[in-house]
Amino acid sequence: MSSLLDLKKTELIELLKTEKAKYDEFCKRGLHLDMSRGNPSKEQLSLNGDLLNAVTDPDDCLTDDGIDCRNYGAPYGIRQARELFSEIIQVPADNVIIGGSSSLNLMFDVISRAMTHGLANSPRPWIKEEKVSFICPVPGYDRHYKILEYFGIDMIPVCMTGEGPDMDEVERIVSSDSSVKGIWCIPVYSNYSGDVYSASNIKRLAYMKSAAPDFVVMYDDSYTVHDLYDQYADIPSFYKECCNAGNENRPIIFASTSKMTFAGGGISCVAFGGENLRLAQNAFSVQAITHDKVNQLRHVRVLKDLQTIHKRMHGFADILRPKFELVESKFGEMLGNYDIADWSRPLGGYFICFRLKYGSARKVISLCNLAGVKLTPAGAGFPYGIDESDSYIRIAPTYPSLDELETAVTLLCICTLISSLENVIAMEA
Amino acid sequence: MSSLLDLKKTELIELLKTEKAKYDEFCKRGLHLDMSRGNPSKEQLSLNGDLLNAVTDPDDCLTDDGIDCRNYGAPYGIRQARELFSEIIQVPADNVIIGGSSSLNLMFDVISRAMTHGLANSPRPWIKEEKVSFICPVPGYDRHYKILEYFGIDMIPVCMTGEGPDMDEVERIVSSDSSVKGIWCIPVYSNYSGDVYSASNIKRLAYMKSAAPDFVVMYDDSYTVHDLYDQYADIPSFYKECCNAGNENRPIIFASTSKMTFAGGGISCVAFGGENLRLAQNAFSVQAITHDKVNQLRHVRVLKDLQTIHKRMHGFADILRPKFELVESKFGEMLGNYDIADWSRPLGGYFICFRLKYGSARKVISLCNLAGVKLTPAGAGFPYGIDESDSYIRIAPTYPSLDELETAVTLLCICTLISSLENVIAMEA
Numbered sequence: 123m124s125s126l127l128d129l130k131k132t133e134l135i136e137l138l139k140t141e142k143a144k145y146d147e148f149c150k151r152g153l154h155l156d157m158s159r160g161n162p163s164k165e166q167l168s169l170n171g172d173l174l175n176a177v178t179d180p181d182d183c184l185t186d187d188g189i190d191c192r193n194y195g196a197p198y199g200i201r202q203a204r205e206l207f208s209e210i211i212q213v214p215a216d217n218v219i220i221g222g223s224s225s226l227n228l229m230f231d232v233i234s235r236a237m238t239h240g241l242a243n244s245p246r247p248w249i250k251e252e253k254v255s256f257i258c259p260v261p262g263y264d265r266h267y268k269i270l271e272y273f274g275i276d277m278i279p280v281c282m283t284g285e286g287p288d289m290d291e292v293e294r295i296v297s298s299d300s301s302v303k304g305i306w307c308i309p310v311y312s313n314y315s316g317d318v319y320s321a322s323n324i325k326r327l328a329y330m331k332s333a334a335p336d337f338v339v340m341y342d343d344s345y346t347v348h349d350l351y352d353q354y355a356d357i358p359s360f361y362k363e364c365c366n367a368g369n370e371n372r373p374i375i376f377a378s379t380s381k382m383t384f385a386g387g388g389i390s391c392v393a394f395g396g397e398n399l400r401l402a403q404n405a406f407s408v409q410a411i412t413h414d415k416v417n418q419l420r421h422v423r424v425l426k427d428l429q430t431i432h433k434r435m436h437g438f439a440d441i442l443r444p445k446f447e448l449v450e451s452k453f454g455e456m457l458g459n460y461d462i463a464d465w466s467r468p469l470g471g472y473f474i475c476f477r478l479k480y481g482s483a484r485k486v487i488s489l490c491n492l493a494g495v496k497l498t499p500a501g502a503g504f505p506y507g508i509d510e511s512d513s514y515i516r517i518a519p520t521y522p523s524l525d526e527l528e529t530a531v532t533l534l535c536i537c538t539l540i541s542s543l544e545n546v547i548a549m550e551a
Numbered sequence: 552m553s554s555l556l557d558l559k560k561t562e563l564i565e566l567l568k569t570e571k572a573k574y575d576e577f578c579k580r581g582l583h584l585d586m587s588r589g590n591p592s593k594e595q596l597s598l599n600g601d602l603l604n605a606v607t608d609p610d611d612c613l614t615d616d617g618i619d620c621r622n623y624g625a626p627y628g629i630r631q632a633r634e635l636f637s638e639i640i641q642v643p644a645d646n647v648i649i650g651g652s653s654s655l656n657l658m659f660d661v662i663s664r665a666m667t668h669g670l671a672n673s674p675r676p677w678i679k680e681e682k683v684s685f686i687c688p689v690p691g692y693d694r695h696y697k698i699l700e701y702f703g704i705d706m707i708p709v710c711m712t713g714e715g716p717d718m719d720e721v722e723r724i725v726s727s728d729s730s731v732k733g734i735w736c737i738p739v740y741s742n743y744s745g746d747v748y749s750a751s752n753i754k755r756l757a758y759m760k761s762a763a764p765d766f767v768v769m770y771d772d773s774y775t776v777h778d779l780y781d782q783y784a785d786i787p788s789f790y791k792e793c794c795n796a797g798n799e800n801r802p803i804i805f806a807s808t809s810k811m812t813f814a815g816g817g818i819s820c821v822a823f824g825g826e827n828l829r830l831a832q833n834a835f836s837v838q839a840i841t842h843d844k845v846n847q848l849r850h851v852r853v854l855k856d857l858q859t860i861h862k863r864m865h866g867f868a869d870i871l872r873p874k875f876e877l878v879e880s881k882f883g884e885m886l887g888n889y890d891i892a893d894w895s896r897p898l899g900g901y902f903i904c905f906r907l908k909y910g911s912a913r914k915v916i917s918l919c920n921l922a923g924v925k926l927t928p929a930g931a932g933f934p935y936g937i938d939e940s941d942s943y944i945r946i947a948p949t950y951p952s953l954d955e956l957e958t959a960v961t962l963l964c965i966c967t968l969i970s971s972l973e974n975v976i977a978m979e980a
Contacts, residue, residue: 159623167621171609174845178607180600192596192813194588222651224839238666238678238702249667249678265840272837273667384621387845408701410653411694414843416603416816 125461126480126546134550138543144536145493153494155530160313160472161521162385162438169437170383176420183416191415197407199391200415202422207391209428211343211375212359218393219406222413225378225390229340230269232374232392235405236303236336237273242371242397244336248275248303257295257305259287261475261503261514263313266306266342270505277505278302282312286319289326300333304340310355311345311471314503314516318355318469328363328372338398339364341375347428347435348381349470350443354432361395370396379421381438381472382431389414389421445519449474449531456535462542465517474517476534480549481541483512489537495530554890555909555975563979567972573965574922582923584959589742589901590950591814591867598866599812605849612845620844626836628820629844631851636820638857640772640804641788647822648835651842654807654819658769659698661803661821664834665732665765666702671800671826673765677704677732686724686734688716690904690932690943692742695735695771699934706934707731711741715748718755729762733769739784740774740900743932743945747784747898757792757801767827768793770804776857776864777810778899779872783861790824799825808850810867810901811860818843818850874948878903878960885964891971894946903946905963909978910970912941918966924959 129137177183183191185200198204199220208215221228237249248254255276258267270277278295280287286309296302307327309319327339341360349355364373373395379388394402425431450467453476457463466475478486484500491497498516501507519527558566606612612620614629627633628649637644650657666678677683684705687696699706707724709716715738725731736756738748756768770789778784793802802824808817823831854860879896886892895904907915913929920926927945930936948956
C-alpha cells in the first residue's frame with residue numbers, strides 16, 4: 123500500500139481540488155439517505171410473512187403445555203419461548219425470562235433495579251454508593267452507554283482488540299476498583315467493531331476477580347445468529363463458564379429477535395444465574411402480569427429451534443452480504459491507495475467499523491450530512507458521545523438499497539479524502 | 552330483611568349443622584375452580600379472532616402516515632394508536648405514549664423513575680426523601696400496592712364511598728403531609744369496589760392543594776369502556792380538569808386493551824401533562840427503541856375508534872352480565888334473609904365486592920379453598936395485604952362458566968353462613 127504522505131504538496135493540492143469538485147457534484151444531487159441506524163431493510167422484513175400468519179385461529183392459541191396465550195399467566199414467558207432462547211444464548215431454559223419486543227428495555231430495567239434495590243451480593247442499592255462505574259468497550263453500542271448516562275454511572279472506556287476488549291486492562295480495572303460494578307459486552311459481531319470474542323477472553327470474563335462483590339457482565343448476545351457467511355460464530359457458553367468459575371451471579375444475558383423477525387415487533391429475553399435469577403423473577407412478578415404471549419407463540423412456531431433459525435438467517439445473509447462486500451470493495455477501491463483509513467471486515471452483524479488515520483470523523487460526517495447522507499453521529503458508541511481520537515465512524519449498511527449504498531459510500535470516501543488531505547496539507551505546512 | 556341475630560341459639564346451632572353438612576357434601580365433589588384473578592373467559596377471548604387476522608400481509612404493514620410497523624422508529628407509538636387511546640382516556644394524542652402489553656409495567660416504570668430521578672417539581676429523587684407515602688383507596692387493586700411495597704413507599708388506606716375515595720380525608724392528608732406524593736385511582740368500575748368516581752370527586756382530585764410539590768394522581772383508567780349495561784360510565788376528563796386547575800403535572804393516566812382484546816397480548820398506554828410529559832418522553836427514548844408496533848397496528852385496525860369499541864364491548868357485556876347477575880341473585884337468595892353480608896352491584900368492570908358483617912374473610916376464603924374453590928386471598932386490595940376488618944372478599948366472576956360460577960358462589964354462601972354463625976354463636980355465648 124502506498125500512502126498519502128508519499129505525495130508531493132502540489133499533488134496533494136491537486137487531489138484535494140479534484141475531490142472537492144466531486145463533492146460539489148454530489149451536493150447538487152439533492153440526496154436524502156439515512157445510514158444512521160442499524161435498521162433491517164424492507165427486503166429483510168418481508169422474509170417474515172409467515173410470522174404474521176403463525177397465529178390466526180382463535181382455536182389455535184394454546185401452547186403445547188396448554189397455556190392460552192391470549193390470557194394472563196406465565197409471567198416469565200411460555201415454556202417454548204424460554205427453550206428457544208435457551209438454545210440461542212446457551213443458558214438453561216429455567217433461567218430465561220421473556221420480555222416484550224425490546225431487549226434494551228430489559229437492560230434498562232436491570233440497571234434501574236440495581237440502582238433502587240441492588241443485585242445479588244450488593245452491599246447496598248447502587249444509588250446509595252458514592253460512585254458506580256462501568257467498563258465500556260469502545261467503540262461500542264451507543265444505547266448501552268445512554269442507559270448508564272441516564273443513571274449517572276461513570277463510564278470507563280477500554281479498547282476493543284479484534285477479539286473482544288483488552289482483557290489485561292479489563293482485569294486490572296475490575297480487580298482493583300470496587301466502584302466498577304459491570305461491563306457491557308456484545309460477544310458476537312460486536313456493535314460496532316465487529317469483534318467476535320475469543321474463547322479465552324470469554325473465559326477470562328467469567329473467571330476474573332472483581333473488587334466489587336456484585337460485579338456483573340451485561341452480556342448482550344444480540345447478533346449471535348447473524349452470520350453473513352456459512353460459518354457460524356461458535357463461542358463457549360458464557361453462563362456455563364461463569365458457573366464453573368463459581369460466579370453464577372455474574373452473567374446477565376440478553377437477546378432478542380429484533381433482527382431475526384421484526385425490529386418493531388419481535389420478542390426479547392434476559393437470563394440470570396443464582397440469586398440474581400430469584401431477585402429478577404421477584405421483580406418481574408411485581409412489574410407486569412405477562413408480556414405478549416401471542417407474539418411469543420408466533421415466534422416459536424416460526425423460529426422453532428436453533429437449526430431452523432440458522433436456516434432462516436441464510437436468507438438474510440444473502441441480502442446483507444452483497445451490501446457489506448460492496449462497502450468493503452468501495453473502500454478498497456477508493457481509499458486503498460492512500461493508507462488513510464482502515465475498516466473492519468465482519469463475518470456477521472449489522473455494522474462496519476471505519477477508522478480514519480488523518481481525517482476528522484466529525485468533519486467527514488458533517489460533510490456527508492451536508493450532501494444529504496446522514497451517518498451515525500461522530501462519537502456514538504463512546505461514553506458520553508466523545509471519541510477523543512475523532513477517528514471512528516459507524517457504517518450501517520443494512521437499510522439502504524445497493525444503489526443507495528454505493529452512492530453513500532462513494533460520498534463517504536470523497537469526504538474522507540477531503541478531510542484527510544486538508545489535515546495532511548496542514549501538517550506539512 | 553331479617554337478621555341472623557333474631558334467631559334463637561338453638562336455631563343458630565341447627566342452621567350451622569345444616570350448612571356444615573352442605574359444606575361436607577361440597578368437599579366430596581373434588582372441585583378445582585379458580586376465581587382468584589380477574590381473567591377474561593375463553594368465550595370473551597374468542598370474540599377477538601379478527602385481531603389475529605388484522606395484519607397478515609407483509610405488504611400491508613404501513614400506518615396511514617407511512618411508518619413500517621415492522622421496523623424501528625416511532626418510540627412513543629404509532630399515531631393512530633395514540634389517537635385511539637386519546638379518545639378512551641380523554642387526553643390529547645400528543646400526550647399519550649404507547650407501551651407493550653402491560654399497563655402495570657408502565658405504572659411500575661413511573662414509580663421506579665420517580666425513585667431514581669424524581670418527577671416534575673420533585674425537590675429530589677424520591678429515594679433520597681426521608682419518607683414517601685401514597686394514598687391507597689381500599690379496597691383497591693393489589694398489584695398497585697405491591698409496586699409501592701416493592702419500593703418501600705408507605706401506604707395510607709382511605710375508604711371508598713361508592714363514588715370514589717373519601718375526598719374529605721384525601722384532601723386533609725394530601726394538603727397537610729408533604730411526604731404524600733401520590734394516590735392511586737381507578738375512576739371507573741374501580742377494582743374492586745366497583746365505584747364510579749363522581750364528577751365532583753374527580754374535580755376535587757384535580758383541584759385539591761397538595762403539600763408535596765410533585766404530588767401525582769396515578770389514574771388507572773383500565774375499566775372505562777367495560778360497561779355491563781347499555782349505559783356508559785360518563786366521567787369528565789381528569790386531564791382537562793387538572794389543566795384547568797393549573798395542575799397539569801398531576802395526572803398520570805393509564806389504560807390498556809387487556810380486557811378489550813387479549814389479556815396476554817394487548818397494548819397499553821400512559822399519558823402525562825406538562826413537564827412530566829417531557830421527562831417521560833426522555834426516559835422512554837433511553838429505555839427502549841420501540842414497543843411492538845405490529846400489534847399496535849392490529850389494534851387500531853380492529854378497535855378503530857371509541858364508538859367501535861363500545862359496540863364491541865356489547866359482545867363482552869352479553870357474556871359477563873349473566874355472570875354478575877347470577878352472583879348477585881345467588882347472594883340475595885342464600886344470604887338475603889340473614890343480614891350477614893352486603894355486596895356491590897357494579898354496572899361494569901370485572902369484580903364484585905363482597906363484605907361480611909359477622910364472618911371472617913380469612914376463614915371463609917380458607918374454607919372455600921379447602922373445598923377446591925380458590926378465591927382472591929383475604930386482604931388483597933389492602934396495603935400490605937392487611938384488611939384489619941377481615942371482612943372484604945373480592946369476587947372475580949368473569950372466568951368461570953355459569954355452571955362453575957353457580958357452584959362456587961353457592962359454596963361461598965355456605966362458608967359465609969358457617970363463619971357468620973360460628974361468630975354469632977360465640978358472641979352470644
